[in-house]
Amino acid sequence: MSVVPVSKNDEVVVDIVGLTHDGEGVGRADGFTLFIQGALPGERVRAKVLKVKKQYGYAKLMEMVVASAERVDAPCAIYKQCGGCQLQHMDYAAQLSWKRQHVVDNLERIAKLRVAGDGVVAAAAGDGAGVGASVGTADNGAGVGASADGVNAGVVVHPTIGMDDPWRYRNKAQVPMGMEASGLIGGFYARGSHRIIDMNECLIQHSSNDEIIARVKAIGRELGVTAYSEETGRGLLRHVMARVGVLSGEMMVVLVTNGSKIPAVERWIERIRESVPGVKSIVQNVNTRKTNVIFGDETRVLWGSDVIYDELDGIRFAISARSFYQVNPAQTVELYRQAVDYAGLTGTETVIDAYCGIGTISLFLARRAGRVYGVEIVPEAIEDAKRNAELNGIGNATFEAGAAEVVIPRWRKEGIVPDVIVVDPPRKGCDAELLETILAMQPERVVYVSCNPSTLARDLRVLEDGGYRTVEVQPVDMFPWTVHVECCVSLYYYK
Numbered sequence: 001m002s003v004v005p006v007s008k009n010d011e012v013v014v015d016i017v018g019l020t021h022d023g024e025g026v027g028r029a030d031g032f033t034l035f036i037q038g039a040l041p042g043e044r045v046r047a048k049v050l051k052v053k054k055q056y057g058y059a060k061l062m063e064m065v066v067a068s069a070e071r072v073d074a075p076c077a078i079y080k081q082c083g084g085c086q087l088q089h090m091d092y093a094a095q096l097s098w099k100r101q102h103v104v105d106n107l108e109r110i111a112k113l114r115v116a117g118d119g120v121v122a123a124a125a126g127d128g129a130g131v132g133a134s135v136g137t138a139d140n141g142a143g144v145g146a147s148a149d150g151v152n153a154g155v156v157v158h159p160t161i162g163m164d165d166p167w168r169y170r171n172k173a174q175v176p177m178g179m180e181a182s183g184l185i186g187g188f189y190a191r192g193s194h195r196i197i198d199m200n201e202c203l204i205q206h207s208s209n210d211e212i213i214a215r216v217k218a219i220g221r222e223l224g225v226t227a228y229s230e231e232t233g234r235g236l237l238r239h240v241m242a243r244v245g246v247l248s249g250e251m252m253v254v255l256v257t258n259g260s261k262i263p264a265v266e267r268w269i270e271r272i273r274e275s276v277p278g279v280k281s282i283v284q285n286v287n288t289r290k291t292n293v294i295f296g297d298e299t300r301v302l303w304g305s306d307v308i309y310d311e312l313d314g315i316r317f318a319i320s321a322r323s324f325y326q327v328n329p330a331q332t333v334e335l336y337r338q339a340v341d342y343a344g345l346t347g348t349e350t351v352i353d354a355y356c357g358i359g360t361i362s363l364f365l366a367r368r369a370g371r372v373y374g375v376e377i378v379p380e381a382i383e384d385a386k387r388n389a390e391l392n393g394i395g396n397a398t399f400e401a402g403a404a405e406v407v408i409p410r411w412r413k414e415g416i417v418p419d420v421i422v423v424d425p426p427r428k429g430c431d432a433e434l435l436e437t438i439l440a441m442q443p444e445r446v447v448y449v450s451c452n453p454s455t456l457a458r459d460l461r462v463l464e465d466g467g468y469r470t471v472e473v474q475p476v477d478m479f480p481w482t483v484h485v486e487c488c489v490s491l492y493y494y495k
Helices: 092-109 118-126 131-135 207-223 265-275 329-343 360-366 379-391 404-413 432-441 453-465
Strands: 011-019 025-029 032-037 044-052 056-066 172-180 183-189 196-198 237-244 251-257 279-286 298-304 307-312 315-320 350-354 371-376 397-401 420-423 445-450 468-476 486-493
Touching: 011 032, 011 056, 025 044, 032 044, 092 453, 092 468, 172 196, 172 207, 183 207, 207 237, 207 251, 207 265, 251 307, 265 279, 265 298, 279 307, 307 329, 315 360, 315 379, 329 360, 329 420, 329 445, 329 468, 329 486, 350 360, 350 404, 360 371, 360 379, 360 397, 371 379, 371 404, 379 397, 404 432, 420 432, 432 453, 445 453, 453 468, 453 486
Parallel strands: 032 056, 251 279, 350 371, 350 420, 371 397, 420 445
Antiparallel strands: 011 025, 011 044, 025 032, 044 056, 172 183, 172 237, 183 196, 237 251, 279 298, 307 315, 445 486, 468 486
């Protein structure tokens, strides 16, 4: 049996060799792995061991011995306490590079795919003609993954698309509420806990969201409102959600309450309207369950409209309190344009959009396709999608509520045969039944939009084994200063 070379409370000098998917530095102390929050690759640090397991341990950064050239000062005053961001101490260009490598590592380790070298990436990105111009394509336009002689030149993973100004990008804030001696507080959870760090400003939030949260907290203190306690199950206010239409300037306030009755509700509404110019919607959501899930099943409008409006690439969207709508509008346009490009549309194709939500990708696709069919398991989202299609005068998009793995096979029996299937699943990835359905329908192209590189890689392996080839991957930095990265992936059927 090997002996662990470190013990709890030891102070050790550690060389940092990488980052975990959570943004922790990966260090080696006499060959033993230690995870150290706040350390960057290439650094040497002095750290205090906090916890030791058989194969690895955790340590606290105590002193910087040799700093990385990629280290920067985090501008957020509560960055070290708050768990909202993980990479503010890392240069932005270095973040973009790490996120691409994070995607590559998952493709190679989990999907068992061979990734083309950086030279191919540079050529593909630089000549403007796409992958085919740099490595050759088959006559059917299938790109790298399905070349005419069957040789796979490797998946091209492009450089991560970043932002010119990677701050103040979030159009939605969901803030848990708590109590201190002074009254109501609200902010994000401390790293690894449910302890709330009271927050007056968040540098990745739209400034309107900061204003809404601050005003609602002040009104709550003024009216003596209590916050929900996870320990006791008592208290009224659980979360406050602020939403802003970045182009429209319209704002929504959602009060998530532990119970349906809000004391002095008319005063609440009056004070919010007085103190938040531009508010168009004040909504209550009732959640009485002992759960970490933010929303309950009952939602009602207290004042104003049930939606606010925003616009993406010329398409207008109505957004309700519980709608899924990407939080970074500028990068959403980059991502969805890439999805449309990978779909290879000429104006005649039939496209199925699984996990269509409120129809965002569907309506982008509908401008270039013959017909688009969207399916989503949340009925309210489908109603929003139908409203958004009508709002934009788009008549070639059809939406249906239900599980994709149930609805899509029925569509097939009804004679709907897709040329392209687009999937944009939650972090857990695609349902196994949906992947089986895709393999049974064999569309020429699949476009996979992912917010989780590991479940993406898992699903790509299934599709590859079923006859598809992964051709290109475009990472997009949807969430600067965090460890998260979105990807858009192009696949072709080759058998």
